[in-house]
Amino acid sequence: MIVAQQLTKRYGEKTAVDRLDFTVKPGTVTGFLGPNGAGKSTTMRMIVGLDAPSGGSVVVNGRRYAEHAAPLQEVGALLEAKSIHPGRSAFNHLNSLALTHGIPRRRVDEVIEMTGIESVARRRAGAFSLGMGQRLGIAAALLGDPATIMLDEPVNGLDPEGVLWIRNLLTGLAEEGRTVFVSSHLMSEMALTADHLIVVGRGRLLADTTVKELIRRSGGDTVRVACADPARLRELLAGPGVDITGHAGSEELEVTGMAARSIGFKAAEHNIALFELSTKGVSLEEAFMELTRDEVEYHGTTHTAARTAEPVGSAA
Numbered sequence: 001m002i003v004a005q006q007l008t009k010r011y012g013e014k015t016a017v018d019r020l021d022f023t024v025k026p027g028t029v030t031g032f033l034g035p036n037g038a039g040k041s042t043t044m045r046m047i048v049g050l051d052a053p054s055g056g057s058v059v060v061n062g063r064r065y066a067e068h069a070a071p072l073q074e075v076g077a078l079l080e081a082k083s084i085h086p087g088r089s090a091f092n093h094l095n096s097l098a099l100t101h102g103i104p105r106r107r108v109d110e111v112i113e114m115t116g117i118e119s120v121a122r123r124r125a126g127a128f129s130l131g132m133g134q135r136l137g138i139a140a141a142l143l144g145d146p147a148t149i150m151l152d153e154p155v156n157g158l159d160p161e162g163v164l165w166i167r168n169l170l171t172g173l174a175e176e177g178r179t180v181f182v183s184s185h186l187m188s189e190m191a192l193t194a195d196h197l198i199v200v201g202r203g204r205l206l207a208d209t210t211v212k213e214l215i216r217r218s219g220g221d222t223v224r225v226a227c228a229d230p231a232r233l234r235e236l237l238a239g240p241g242v243d244i245t246g247h248a249g250s251e252e253l254e255v256t257g258m259a260a261r262s263i264g265f266k267a268a269e270h271n272i273a274l275f276e277l278s279t280k281g282v283s284l285e286e287a288f289m290e291l292t293r294d295e296v297e298y299h300g301t302t303h304t305a306a307r308t309a310e311p312v313g314s315a316a
Ligand SMILES: Nc1ncnc2c1ncn2[C@@H]1O[C@H](COP(=O)(O)OP(=O)(O)OP(=O)(O)O)[C@@H](O)[C@H]1O
Pocket: 011, 014, 015, 016, 034, 035, 036, 037, 038, 039, 040, 041, 042, 043
């Protein structure tokens, strides 16, 4: 379990992490989302004591990382995949970590097998592809068989097979009752892997909720209905928690707070012919964009030509 209370990090004038309160619980995969520069890596670095908070605190299983007698066996982290001596083999890297942390040699073989790097384990890590480097970083994170696993962008550089492998690994670790905290910019992947989400923007907490709830709040449970008697159906569906919009003279209604199935039954019960009954699909990506729209620090444009260039087709 990871608990942050009023966690704050300032770099000079810049507040990278701004009074964050959140809890990452065991037994589920918690996604850590936010636009570039939102403060995710800084938060993760503070969790494992690589950065000191300017204010507030963060503890893992009740203690600050440095206060644990065997931190590697408490929290396994992948922060910077390539922070490995380039001349050292993957095996030697893991073995030296194991030796200095009292971890048995057989665990090194186990994590090499778990992460699928057997065939390259004796090669120097400097020659590893991005994906292999990620796998080695994950092997190191799992080495101490920790109850808490924290991975910063683990799918970065992985091929589709690797992405699927990570998804199964993370959900498997959570099913074993571990605390799994993972950042990613790949929303479609997060939607498949994470149950819970912590979303930050400009260092502040924007949401601490489930994937389902975040999508629902973005209108993901809106049902569009077109029927023969919208005024009557509106009366029939009205109730606590149900929100209905529609224009006078239109056959269409938009209903939130009631499942399409219940709406269909209600209409059938009162012999109202339906022409359309569809649930509006909102992806996690759309929900995330809506939530963080005002919090994006680095905006891009889609202009590709230099602004001073002559309009296409103009005479030279
Ligand atoms: N050592 C540092 N010195 C000064 N500013 C820093 C330092 N580390 C991070 N920052 C700033 O703090 C803010 C948060 O950065 P951080 O890397 O934690 O964001 P992030 O959410 O991980 O971003 P990304 O998704 O791009 O990895 C950024 O504005 C960044 O420029």
